[in-house]
Amino acid sequence: MKRRFESVFEGVAEAGNPTLLNQIYTELHITEGGAAEVNQEHEVRQIEAASRTADRAETSIRPGDIFKGPPGRPQPIRTVLTKGVAGIGKTVLTQKFTLDWAEDKDNQDVHFIFPFTFRELNVMKEKRFSLVGLVHHFFNETKKAGINNFEEFQVIFIFDGLDECRLPLNFRRAEILTDATDSTSVDVLLINLIRGKLLPSACLWITTRPAAANQIPADCVDRVTEVRGFTDPQKEEYFRRRFREEEQASRIISHIKTSRSLHIMCHIPVFCWITAEVLEEELKSREGGELPKTLTEMYIRHLVVQVEMNYVKYDEKPAAAETLSPESREMIESLGKLAFDQLQKGNLIFYEPNLTECGIDLRAASMYSGMFTKIFTKEKGLRKSLFCFIHLSYQEFLAALHVHQTFINSGINLLEEKQTTIQHSPQQPQLHHLHQRAVDEALKSPNGHLDLFLRFLLGFSLETNQNLLRGLLTQTGSSSQSNQETIQYIKKKLSESLSAERSINLFHCLNELNDGSLVEEIQQSLRSGSLYTDILFPAQWSALVFILLSSEEDLKEFDLKKYSASEEALLRLLPVVEASNKALLSGCGLSERSCGALSSVLSSQSSSLTHLDLSYNRPGDSGVECLSSGSTIQWTKHCLERTKAIQRNECPLSLSCCGLSERSCGALSSLLSSQSSSLTHLDLSNNDLQDSGVKRLSLGLESPHCKLEALSLSGCLVSEEGCASLVSAVRSKSSHLRELDLSYNHPGDSGVKELSAAVEDPHCSLETLRYGYTTGAPHGLVS
Known part of the structure; x- marks a missing residue:
């Protein structure tokens, strides 16, 4: 069995050096449990969002450890769902996993790995198999060996490309099947295998594009992972390996950085290959001229390069653009029609009839392998062909060319x-x-x-x-x-009310039209310090958002006051808040209305925010209740994933001087006690919480799920009664609280005594206590 996988990487070199891909796809970002969130944005926008967090700490694992749970996990990991946009490397990852097993590098306790693609399973849509029969059909070695019972073996099934599945995966209505020798339709087999009814001892690995991830019920998935593609350093490494001359590689890297569109697309390995193909030819044929700056020009030049290479391949006269042969023109026109027709139907995979309908001759099409990949599956001597373009973006490019030409x-x-x-x-x-x-x-x-x-x-x-x-x-x-x-x-x-995603794409469209007037106008105002946000038009606000989303400095720490300390500005710049690591919104006149908008931002899976400062605003209790709702609990869960690998896990929330009362403490207590909460630092100083509020907050502190490490209650009208409830909380076995600030309160002698004793208790997590009326004075600090 293992021998058949020894050449598993053959034909995978389209994206460049397979060795480099081996190095890059050694880690995966992990999201534990739950359903895979479906992102309703174009995949290029998803790549753009992911690129903002690419260099930040992520929880990652080696592919070889994909089925190994973290320490302390009681249940084994049976089913893994790996998502990633088209061309990002999901298939390469599963192939590497299989190859490492075949070469005795990893998972030597596994007896069999059975890799399937949904492309080949689609061909079996009308047929009936037992699970054993399906394995025998695709892996004849098992049949020859007389293996008819896989329950005695450790088995891994890989199902690659769920987004290409044309089987009716109806998990609600499918019949239950437990016998691996009973025959049924392929979709019923898959459903029962995924649900664990069939061969529950087997492990499953399913890959998919994000849009199709929710086809698998959440309760059937033990681990959700994501392939993010190249980070910025890995892009550079790719081009330095691709171009051995240092000067040439440096010029290409510098050029790509000047174009945001190109830089974003280079997160996709296939696009790095396209770019390398084009720029290599451009540097050969010109001296000192401008290199392609837009996506359209890059793809046109790649198309021309492929046509010219095709002439050379078949010993024909190299074609100049103005002497394109009728055969080449006809082939490109036919491919464009195919691309557009299938894009309208949402299809990325095509069959022979689809090509024939567009007038594509199969023998002639095989001569244009640079433009699309032909994939064969075999069914007992019956040869079926499936086709796809090298990437979704190439299909979109040719579809647009067809629409343009036709018009x-x-x-x-x-x-x-x-x-x-x-x-x-x-x-x-x-x-x-x-x-x-x-x-x-x-x-x-x-x-x-x-x-x-x-x-x-x-x-x-x-x-x-x-x-x-x-x-x-x-x-x-x-x-x-x-x-x-x-x-x-x-x-x-x-100038209309568009979503941030639509506005950003329109700015990319203006770039394709070589118009940067709006962006340049705002950039000049920023450089001169004369940006007056109170007189900006909606289109200018959109331009400001576009600029800030391109700024690494602003996304590390976004300070609203630099632009306008107003609620209107916050609502306009929410996409920047969502993309930022730290948002400083202190003293900006924010109200409950802002909290509603922030709650939506914080609940987004793509949010990068781990630090939120809302101090010196007036959100009111109702605003805090909104921030402490289930949507923000989801935010703290995201924060945990983003900060888990940082030496000091900080997920801070500052609500100092926000006019809060005891009512807010109830909502915050629920937040702290939520199982998904990862809030570690909370500043509630200078609010009228009083003892009743602190009592309610202490209930959350005592929860075994609470992860709070630092709490500031300075100037919150806390007396002995409130201190007593805090003592109970910090002495609980589950408490993680290390720092407590009670300065400018009235804890009384008994309150100070009890809290000080708690600090001295070796079983108590509390390490630092501040009290008194001069914060940090020797008599007011116990450590």
Whole structure:
């Protein structure tokens, strides 16, 4: 069995050096338990969000340890769900896992690993198998060895590509099956295997793109992991290995950093390969010229490179752009139609009939392997072919090219429900009609699935990009006036109430159109210190958000006062708060309204926030109750995951001088006692909590789930009665409280005595106690 996996990495080199991929995919970000959250953003936006936390501490494991639980976990890990965007390396990861086992490097207690892809299981949709029969069918060695009972062995099943599954995985209605020799449909087999009804001793590893993660019920998954792709240092390492000359590698790395779009996309290994292919050719053919700066130009140049390489491969005359052969032009046009038709249906995998419908000759298509990958599955001598583009973005690129060409050549707008021909003169095609429709459709998309398609479509309207495709486009359709109308339309949309995701994509669209006027206007104001946020238009606010999201310094510590100490500014800049590591919102006139907005931000899976300072505001008790709701409990859970690897686990929340009463303490007590809470530092100083509030807070402190390490109750009207409840809390066996600030209160002699005794108790976690009216004075500090 193991011998068949020794060459498992053959054909995986599209993304560059497999050795480098081995090094990069040695760690996974882990999210323990629960369902995998479905992200409704375009995958490029997800990569952009992930890139902001790529260099921060994450909980990670080796692939070889994927089924090994953390110390103290009572239950074994049976089912692992690994998510990641297209092309990020999920398949490579499972192949590495299998290869390490086959080469006796890892998991030597495992007898069999059975890797399946949903692509090949889709072919079996109408057939019936037993679990044993399915294994025998795909792994004939087991049948030859006479193995008909796998319960005696340690077995791992790998199911790669859940997002490509075309089987009806109905977990609610599927029949229960417990006998591995009983035959049923393949979908019922999978459901019972995943539920643990069939072969409960086996381990399962399922990979998927994020959008399909919720197909597996949460109670069937023991561990959720995520593949994040290249970090910034790993991008550099990739290009330094790819280009051995230091000067050449440094120039390429510097160039990529100048373009936010390119830099974000390089988190995907396949895009690094595309970029390397293009830039290598560009550096060979030009001296000192400008390198591609936009996604559209990069992909056009890659397309041209592939066509030229194809000519060389088949000993034909190398093609210049203006002498593109009719065969090449026809193939690209057919691929574009395929890309657009299947993108509309949401398909990433295609079958032979899909290609035939678009006029693609299979033999000719095999000559263009640089543009898409052909994957074969075998079924007892029956050879079936499946196809996909090298990456989703390439499908979106060719789909946009097809829509652009169709409009230029025929006036037909393929984005219209009822396609009609728009009359225009050959000298001045009205491209802005097409563009406006595309912008509207992208903005209506609930998950941003047209975001990248829109960027490419607009990019094709630039004359420089059309010149690169001169051999493909019989008419250019270039018009500066039409482009200006598109730019103005986008700016008009930016003035409307759009989500941050949609606004950011529109700024990327403006970049593709070579227009950075809005961004430059705000950047000049920031540089000169003359940014007056009270007179900004909505589009200018969006530009400010776009700029701040590109700033590493601002995202490390976002200080609202630098821009405007107002509630209006906070609500405008919420996307920046969500992306920041630390948000300083002290003294900004924030009310309950702000807490409602912050609660939504804090509950987001993509939130990077681990430190929130709301001191010297007026959120009121109702605002704190909102912040302490279930959504914010989810935030503290995220904080734990992000800070777990930091030497000092700090997840601080400051509510100093916020006009709070005992009512807030009830909500905060519930927060502290929540099993998912990881709040470690809480500042409640200078609020009128009184003894009754402290009593309620102490109930949360006594919870075995409370992880609070530092609590400030300075100036909170606490007396002996409140101190007594605190003593009880800090003496509880589950207490993690190390620091307690009771300065500017009235604990009385008995309160001080009891708390001081608690500090001296070796079984008590409390290490530092502050009291008295001069914080930090020798008589007021017990340590």
